[in-house]
Structure formats: C-alpha cells, structure tokens
Amino acid sequence: MVNSASGGNFFPVGHIVDLHQYPEPAMPHPDLFGTKQAIVLGEFGGLGLPLAGHVWQEKDNWGYQSFKNEEELLKRYIQFVSDLEQLIDKGLSAAVYTQTTDVEIETNGLITYDRKVVKLSEAKLWEVHQKLYK
Numbered sequence: 001m002v003n004s005a006s007g008g009n010f011f012p013v014g015h016i017v018d019l020h021q022y023p024e025p026a027m028p029h030p031d032l033f034g035t036k037q038a039i040v041l042g043e044f045g046g047l048g049l050p051l052a053g054h055v056w057q058e059k060d061n062w063g064y065q066s067f068k069n070e071e072e073l074l075k076r077y078i079q080f081v082s083d084l085e086q087l088i089d090k091g092l093s094a095a096v097y098t099q100t101t102d103v104e105i106e107t108n109g110l111i112t113y114d115r116k117v118v119k120l121s122e123a124k125l126w127e128v129h130q131k132l133y134k
Contacts, residue, residue: 054112
C-alpha cells in the first residue's frame with residue numbers, strides 16, 4: 001500500500017490518508033478527496049512517564065502530556081482507546097501509538113529508554129484494547 005504523505009500534506013493519490021495528531025486521537029475527514037483511501041491515525045499519544053534511573057537524562061525530559069505514576073498514565077491511555085473506538089465507527093482504519101520506547105529526552109514510550117521497564121502492564125493493555133476488535 002502507498003502512503004503518499006505520512007502525517008499531512010495530503011494528495012489524492014495512494015491508498016492511505018494519514019494524520020499525525022497529538023496527544024488526543026483524531027482522524028482525517030473521511031471524504032477528504034472523495035476516494036476510497038484507508039483513513040489512518042499514523043501517530044497519536046505521546047504520554048510521558050519519566051522513571052528515575054531509566055531515562056536518558058534525569059531532568060528536563062519531555063512528553064506531550066506528562067504523568068507522575070502508572071495509574072495516571074493508564075487512566076489517560078484508556079480514554080484514548082475509548083476515543084479510538086468512536087473513531088473506528090466513523091471510518092478510522094488504523095492507529096499507531098507514539099511511541100513504543102522512550103528516546104533521549106522524550107519519555108513518551110510504553111517502555112523506558114534502557115528497555116528495562118514496561119510502563120503499563122502488558123496484560124492490562126491487552127484487556128484495554130479488546131474493545132477495538134469487533
């Protein structure tokens with residue numbers, strides 16, 4: 001499949017219309033070009049949880065939204081998944097959370113920079129995502 005412009009600068013070519021939206025999920029307008037392109041949220045999220053001893057630098061880290069603990073992070077993430085469920089009903093084909101791991105000053109990952117801590121329980125994430133698969 002061809003994605004002519006990941007994140008914006010949409011052209012009426014290819015198979016995908018791909019929006020990058022932070023932090024809350026959103027989607028391109030379904031009839032942006034009047035075509036049958038897949039509607040994709042290519043990037044969303046960016047929820048930061050810096051964990052001392054597992055970051056690239058101990059201060060001045062960054063996230064689109066930052067949290068102090070796993071419970072706060074999970075609550076916001078669950079809201080995002082609920083938002084995705086509503087967007088699917090409007091035609092959203094796919095969504096990609098940014099990002100899988102922390103990188104340098106960005107603490108937006110689901111896994112820490114040193115890859116030693118998974119910030120949200122894999123079992124809980126599996127449970128939360130089940131509503132997206134109808």
